[in-house]
Each structure stands twice: as structure tokens, then as C-alpha cells.
Amino acid sequence: ATLSPTWGIYSGYELAEHTPLRAGSEEYLDSEKYQLKTRDWDSDDSLAPLITQLNTIRRRHPALQRLRDIRFHATDNAEVIAYSKRAGDDTVLVVVNLDPHHTQEATVSLDMPQLGLEWHESLSVHDELTGETYRWGNDNYVRLEPGRAPAHVFQVRRSAPQIGGSPE
Template identity: 85%
Template sequence: PKKYQDIYPIAFDADMDGLIAETLRVLRHWMDHGVRIFRVDNPHTKPVVFWERVIADINATDPDVIFLAEAFTRPAMMHTLAQIGFQQSYTYFTWRTTKEELTEYLSELSGEAASYMRPNFFANTPDILHEFLQHGGRPAFALRAVLAATLSPTWGIYSGYELAENTPVREGSEEYLDSEKYQLKARDWDTPDSIAPLITQLNTIRRRHPALQRLRNLRFHHTDNNAVIAYSKRTGDDTVLVVVNLDPHHTQEATVSLDMPQLGLERHESLSVHDELTGETYHWSSNNYVRLEPGRAPAHVFHVRRSAPQTGGTTP
């Protein structure tokens, strides 16, 4: 979506071998200084074979080096870049904001494509401040962080996300006002409005639960409110259930109907769910009431355990 008119395009067909050799020299220079992850800007605008040869050469000697494709382009090309060597890829997560959009898109990413394409869910980027964040304020930043951190094994944020910076250069634009691409910015990282504590919590939860470090184990559960999404991940004996209010402006209520076998449970069993965000524990069955309030409790991130049979189950 961006036009870089101040960048001179390189003629890759003039001396492909020479360009590959010089690119490898530059990459290995920075690898010698400890760099192990390279974010490649717009790789889809260069010959695919160029990246295939470069990545293969690097990974032949350094298999731990990761190449992230910053390619917002046609799905077929994004999949091709993953298949020829890019270990991670930007995705359309930024533009998927509704329950239907998220369910459809994540079902695609966690299906057959997961065998070769590893998504990296950036909630924002230096170029992209989505209107959902512009108009949703701090609660929007919080709920999108929960989604990114629990839906994908890898997630990220651009500097300033913690402070809910959401002013565009103009209405209708996804560009930041006072973009950090063009200046150094001083920030008050100690402001009480920062969502940094939430981000720290989410990363702690991710380290604690192997289930969140996988993609193909994602399963969605029914809710009777389109503003509330529920999904789970299970790996071995570790099960995490997430319920998120997708509306940054209003409190939402819903009944969550659990697909119990996907949680490793019988349909008649009850379960103990411990909210890793609040420390509270509830006793649930297959159908459960939730009430999620933006700014206070936008989501539940539950650790699921079997419990003694119990009738019903609610959360305040």
C-alpha cells in the first residue's frame, strides 16, 4: 500500500550473482555483531529466487538466523515467500477486527498453511496505525495485545504501543502523526496510563504455557454475542482458554458454549478456570456467562483444569 518514490530500484537481472554476494556480505557482517533476526522490507517486490538463494546460503551455516517477510501483498505471494525460506511473515491480522474476520483468518493460518508459514502478529507497525486503534483508545490497544499474544506463537508491537499512541497524520490515514521514522521521540514510559504491565503479564503467561507457543492447536468456541470471541489451545496437559471483548467502547455479555472434547474433557465434566490476568478462579461447565468491561477486564486468559462436578458456573 506504500509508494517509496525516493528509493531507487535495483536492476536485479543485470548481475544477480553479484547482488547475492554483496547481500550475503552485508548480512554476515551484522551476524558477526550478534544479529540473528532480519526483517526484510517488501521482499515481494524483488525476485523470489533472489531470497531463496540468500536465505538458503545463510541458513546452511547458521540455521538459527530468522528472516521475517514484511510483505503485505496477495496471499499467494505471502505463502510463496514462506515456502522458499522466510521463517516468519507479517499477516493481515492488523485488518482483522471482527469475530467473523478473526475466526476465518485464523482458521486459514492454523490449517494446512501452518506447516510452512509462521505468522508474526504485529499489533501495529511504523507504517500502520489501524483505525480500530485510532478510535478505540487504550482499551483497543489492550484487547488487540491480548489477541496477538494468545492467537499467534509470535507477536510484536511498534514503539509507543504501550502508551496507546493513536494520532494519525490525518483522518482516513494509517500513517502516524510525528512518525518516528523521521525523528527521535522522547516518551514518558512511567505514565500510569501505560499498558506495559499488561504486556509484561501476557509475555509471562506465554512463557508459562506451552500451549500458547503453538499455532495448529487453535480451536474456536461458540459465543452468542458477535462482540465476544472465545478460543482455546491445548498441548499435552496444558490447556488455555481465552475470551475477549472485541468492543473497546462498551461492556459486553455473552454465554460461552465450550466444545469440551477440544479441551480434553467429557461433555458432562466441570472444570476449574484460573484467570491468569486477574488471579481469580471460577468453576465452569459447558455453558458459561461472561461479562467483560473495557478498561477493567477486557479479556479472560484461563488456565483450564478438571474440577469436581459442579452445577453451572458464572463470572461476575
């Protein structure tokens, strides 16, 4: 929902309907191709609130509305991907757990010049999904848990130089 400026999902997917028609099939068992199905859109398991939140974040950030200027950042775990996108003064950093079943931990190594920063600078990152703010530098620890916090969508801000303490 943040890698590409356009995205979509098949109806029912937000309710975790993804059982294949048969083994190896790309068609779904409960596809509307074969039936009209009544769905409980207010289900507690629905991804609809998260999808709404992601769409709100996408509208707020011009960087997420463009395909250009995407930069990938190194992680020490193949199940975690990190990338940033910039448009003018708007910089967004996204870190995602690619494993839908297991908690993943990683160190994210930022390419600071790709974020418009010098290697020695620190930055304030505000998670648009949780509202939490962190102070990051070159190497940063993340723990991403499916069902609770599978990703971070950070708004990046250059940290003002501090004398003692941290800005957050």
C-alpha cells in the same frame, strides 16, 4: 498476544499513541519515521504492565507458544471471541472483548471435547490475569470491561467429581 505464538506492537502503541497522520492513513502522526520522541514509559496509562504480564503467561504455557491446536468456541455476542489452545496437558482458554469502548456480556458455549473433556464434565478455570478461579461447564456467562477486565486468560483444569458444594 495469545492467538499467535509471535506478536509485537509498534513503539508508542503501549502508551495509546495511535492518531493517524491523516484520515484513512495507516501511518501514525507521532511516528518515529518523522521524529525522535521522548516518551514517559512510566505513564499511568501505559499498557506496559499488561504486556509484561501477558509475556509472563505466554512463557508459562506451552499451549500459547504454538500455532497448532487452536479451537474457537461459540459466543452469543459478536463482540466477544473465545478460543482454546492445547499442548500436551496444558490447556488455555481465552475470552476477549473486541470492543475497546464498551462493556460486553456474553454466554460462552464451550466445545468440551475440544478441551479434552466429556460433555457432562465441569472444569476449573483459573484466570491468569486476575488470579480468580471459577467452575465452568458447557455454557458460561462473562462480562468484559475495557480498562478493567477486557479479557480472561484461563488455565483449564479438569474438576474432580464433587459430592455437594463446589471445589472453589
